[in-house]
Amino acid sequence: MTDFQSLGLSDGLLSAVADNGYDAPTPIQQKAIPLILAGRDLMGLAQTGTGKTAAFGLPLIDRLLAENEKAGPKGTRALILAPTRELVNQIAKNLISFLKHTPLRVASVVGGVSINGQIKRLGKGTDILVATPGRLLDLVDRRAVDLGSASYLVLDEADQMLDLGFIHALRRIAGLVSDDRQTLLFSATMPKQINELARSYLTDPERVEVSPAGKTADKITQSVHFMDRTKKSDFLVEQLQAKPDGISLVFCRTKHGAERLMRKLSQSGIAAGSIHGNKSQNQRDRAIRDLREGRINVLVATDVAARGIDIPGVSHVYNFELPEVAEAYVHRIGRTARAGAEGDAIALCAPEEIGLFRQIEKLIGIEIDVAGGEIPPMSAAAGRAKRGGGNRGGKPGGKKPFHKQSSSGDNDNKSQARRPRRRRQGGRRDAA
Structure with a gap:
């Protein structure tokens, strides 16, 4: 498959793809889009910069349009989780660029900004919600969002979410989303914990891989x-x-x-x-x-x-x-x-x-x-x-245990996932 027309996307979405200057699908898009359109759960291994957002975003939008439904108050039809504010904002921006001529709405929620405005926006319901795990759980605790209506769950950069200590948050969130859902997991690396996560949350998933872990761009x-x-x-x-x-x-x-x-x-x-x-x-x-x-x-x-x-x-x-x-x-x-x-x-x-x-x-x-x-x-x-015997280095090329804080020393995503049910004021569950 060398063009978007052959991937099975609808004519309306193909026009949006062309408007965004996409000429040919990337390898991850070629492999993932037909499987997602077919309703399969998917585990995708691909580095950043390979076009993953369009790989899951385009078929997700296509399926939502075909269903022709509307999200209820505080509800969402699709939930996308990402580890950092910047990635959430980038995903939302890319999705919005595909939705110019559709009735679908995208909302994003991250820490570091006022939670009150987010509560107000979510009150009307949204078709696609893109969120960091910590802020999303803050909103769940405040009963500002209902995840039970979400029939699609996307975990993007799942390995980084585990690095940042979000494993317990992911477990809680997955339990709030409809059991009758399509789940997509994308990760740049595939350590043991990711396979365990996939077995827990995905049903008979297809696995696609477009570049080996650790491969750097040729240029x-x-x-x-x-x-x-x-x-x-x-x-x-x-x-x-x-x-x-x-x-x-x-x-x-x-x-x-x-x-x-x-x-x-x-x-x-x-x-x-x-x-x-x-x-x-x-x-x-x-x-x-x-x-x-x-x-x-x-x-x-x-x-x-x-x-x-x-x-x-x-x-x-x-x-x-x-x-x-x-x-x-x-x-x-x-x-x-x-x-x-x-x-x-x-x-x-x-x-x-x-x-x-x-x-x-x-x-x-x-x-x-x-x-x-x-x-x-x-x-x-x-x-x-x-x-791998130092206090912070870990095994060669390996990850910190998934229940630990990231070893970057940055604390940019201070997860409160260890105590997911504790309600905190001010919406500062994570700094992402």
């Missing part, structure tokens, strides 16, 4: 500079000043580190912004908008930006600090070389990070080019990280 040029961590910030300033016309994302492990680095760049005359868990949703949206519109050309971020942010024209991704979960490296550098473009991914590796660096190379299956410095001897701490 990304990857390199690494080895240096002492105290020299990283000065080196980064030099790199960015030498590329004044480039658009760069810089990844740090912690929100405090990201903010400190952003101030250092700004003091050096570089137009930079930051997004992390200490920023409000409005601040995060503003920073992304500033990058898109050219008011800044560098965005410093924690892993909250590793998935779900699609900024055209990102030329460079800098791993200022290597992630402690190797798969996060793939998602980080996937912010460049999108839509057929080329990009550079540059890692800055300190001696204490050599174990993390080896985990990344093992995952992606290649040796990253050394652009500067020499590979340092592995320290004891790095050795423990490589062997």
Whole structure:
């Protein structure tokens, strides 16, 4: 199948696809759309940037239109869960672009903004609800939304939701959605916990896979500079000043580190912004908008930006600090070389990070080019990280246990899933 017409979508939706400039379906769209239209539960393995939103969004919209029903007050016909505010907003934006000439409505709910406005919007009912798990449970506890009418459940970036401690929230939410439902699960990686989740919530699912876990885009040029961590910030300033016309994302492990680095760049005359868990949703949206519109050309971020942010024209991704979960490296550098473009991914590796660096190379299956410095001897701490014996590193290429908080150190999605029935005021169940 090489065109959308052959996938079985309705004529009206094909017009919306054409209006959005989609010429040919991506591999995940080719495989997933016919199965979803046929009503099958689906487990999809695909990296970010492969067109997953359209892969589940287009057939979902088509089925909702064919049913020609209306959501009741506080109800929803389809529920899409995603781990971060940015990913929820991106999914909702993409879906809305397909619905211009239809009566279907999309609503999104995330933490970090007023819950009262969300309660008001949900009171009228919506056809498709896109949400972060924590804020959704806040709304459920306030009886602002009824999930019992949802006949479609989509779990997007399921592996990250497990990393962020949402397993108990997912279990509770799945129990509130209609048993007679179609369930779609998409994940960039497929660890043991994802298979367990699929067995619990999917019925006789089809499995589609379009790229092996850890595969990076072919048009990304990857390199690494080895240096002492105290020299990283000065080196980064030099790199960015030498590329004044480039658009760069810089990844740090912690929100405090990201903010400190952003101030250092700004003091050096570089137009930079930051997004992390200490920023409000409005601040995060503003920073992304500033990058898109050219008011800044560098965005410093924690892993909250590793998935779900699609900024055209990102030329460079800098791993200022290597992630402690190797798969996060793939998602980080996937912010460049999108839509057929080329990009550079540059890692800055300190001696204490050599174990993390080896985990990344093992995952992606290649040796990253050394652009500067020499590979340092592995320290004891790095050795423990490589062997999975450190306090934070985990097994090589592996995940933190699914009931733990993400090891990113960012706390951008503070899950309250451990106590899902406790009601909290102010709607701050998660920071996502």
